Amino acid sequence: xxxxxxxxxxxxxxxxxxxVINSRPEPGQLAVRxxxxxxxxxxxxxxxxxxxxxQVLCGMSLVTATKIAxxxxxxPAMTFDEMASSAIAELGNMISxxxxxxxxxxxxxxxxxxxxxxxxxxxxxxxxxxxLVVPLYTDFGKVEINVALEECEEEAAAEPPDGxxxxxxxxxxxxxxxxxAAEPPDGxxxxxxxxxxEEEAKETVAADTEEEAKETAAADxEEEAKETVAxxxxxxAKETVAAEA
Amino acid sequence: xxxxxxxxxxxxxxxxxxKLLTEAGFEVAGEAENGQMAVERYQELKPDVVMMDITxxxxxxxxxxxxxxxxxxxxxxxxxxALGQERTVMEAVEAGAKDYIIxxxxxxxxxxxxxxxxx
Numbered sequence: 001x002x003x004x005x006x007x008x009x010x011x012x013x014x015x016x017x018x019x020v021i022n023s024r025p026e027p028g029q030l031a032v033r034x035x036x037x038x039x040x041x042x043x044x045x046x047x048x049x050x051x052x053x054x055q056v057l058c059g060m061s062l063v064t065a066t067k068i069a070x071x072x073x074x075x076p077a078m079t080f081d082e083m084a085s086s087a088i089a090e091l092g093n094m095i096s097x098x099x100x101x102x103x104x105x106x107x108x109x110x111x112x113x114x115x116x117x118x119x120x121x122x123x124x125x126x127x128x129x130x131x132l133v134v135p136l137y138t139d140f141g142k143v144e145i146n147v148a149l150e151e152c153e154e155e156a157a158a159e160p161p162d163g164x165x166x167x168x169x170x171x172x173x174x175x176x177x178x179x180x181a182a183e184p185p186d187g188x189x190x191x192x193x194x195x196x197x198e199e200e201a202k203e204t205v206a207a208d209t210e211e212e213a214k215e216t217a218a219a220d221x222e223e224e225a226k227e228t229v230a231x232x233x234x235x236x237a238k239e240t241v242a243a244e245a
Numbered sequence: 246x247x248x249x250x251x252x253x254x255x256x257x258x259x260x261x262x263x264k265l266l267t268e269a270g271f272e273v274a275g276e277a278e279n280g281q282m283a284v285e286r287y288q289e290l291k292p293d294v295v296m297m298d299i300t301x302x303x304x305x306x307x308x309x310x311x312x313x314x315x316x317x318x319x320x321x322x323x324x325x326x327a328l329g330q331e332r333t334v335m336e337a338v339e340a341g342a343k344d345y346i347i348x349x350x351x352x353x354x355x356x357x358x359x360x361x362x363x364x
Contacts, residue, residue, distance in 0.1 A: 100330070112300055
């Protein structure tokens with residue numbers, strides 16, 4: 001996964017959260033994680049289709065989710081009921097919608113699916129690539145933005161109507177093939193074990209992050225800062241992302 | 246009194262828009278949680294303005310907009326969505342949308358757009 005795919009989600013996450021809770025979040029340390037399982041009590045799962053395809057998870061604790069929902073509803077307090085769940089799902093929709101708008105402006109035309117709210121940790125979420133994760137620290141607690149996206153070359157080149165849906169399936173097939181290749185106990189050099197493949201993927205993405213973050217994140221942030229009216233806030237984001245890189 | 250049909254798959258967003266519009270003196274004639282339901286409710290209620298989300302299950306807001314414009318070419322539909330892609334905005338405008346609001350929105354912006362659309 002390209003490091004540049006997460007920057008629009010971090011920027012969108014910060015802007016949307018700032019708007020809905022009236023407080024600017026601070027981004028934390030970028031990390032790589034297998035996105036197979038949810039790690040937070042409340043997660044919003046959103047699919048991305050198009051020139052970039054995959055899954056985005058926005059995770060947070062139940063306490064944080066409840067506080068954010070109350071702020072969105074302009075309510076002093078709230079229980080995490082159906083209305084609060086809907087508010088948090090809408091938060092994920094707004095972050096992903098804004099982020100995919102930025103991705104489209106960068107040349108990766110893509111759309112999102114309606115959000116699904118998942119309660120509980122260790123819930124399996126099918127993804128075809130390791131995820132890049134950035135925590136956003138708000139006054140109400142941590143919101144984790146977890147992005148597992150891959151570039152869909154066919155979609156980018158030809159833009160077939162169903163290309164977005166086809167890509168994850170193709171990627172899943174690649175994973176299955178990799179898993180099958182790992183099964184023989186005497187697997188040769190050309191057939192790395194699944195664990196090794198995952199480790200390699202993590203290292204590759206981590207390397208990409210280190211190498212590209214300085215150029216990509218800083219360049220993206222600089223470009224976005226020029227385009228955004230809230231120049232000061234964007235400059236802050238740029239400095240933070242660049243510093244982390 | 247201007248009547249508005251609020252279409253959004255998120256219960257929270259429907260409730261937020263309903264409260265905002267009602268307190269500003271508009272009548273929320275009805276709600277719909279997907280595009281198909283929006284088309285049916287439009288035929289039934291004939292509202293002055295439709296507030297239409299785009300990312301929804303069953304039928305999305307763009308398809309619902311096109312269906313409504315087929316039924317009533319004079320329909321006043323305002324898109325209200327998190328998607329701001331130029332292609333999506335252009336598709337909505339070409340299909341007949343009167344305006345386009347990107348979430349998260351300011352309350353004043355929604356009221357201004359609905360007033361303008363209903364004028």
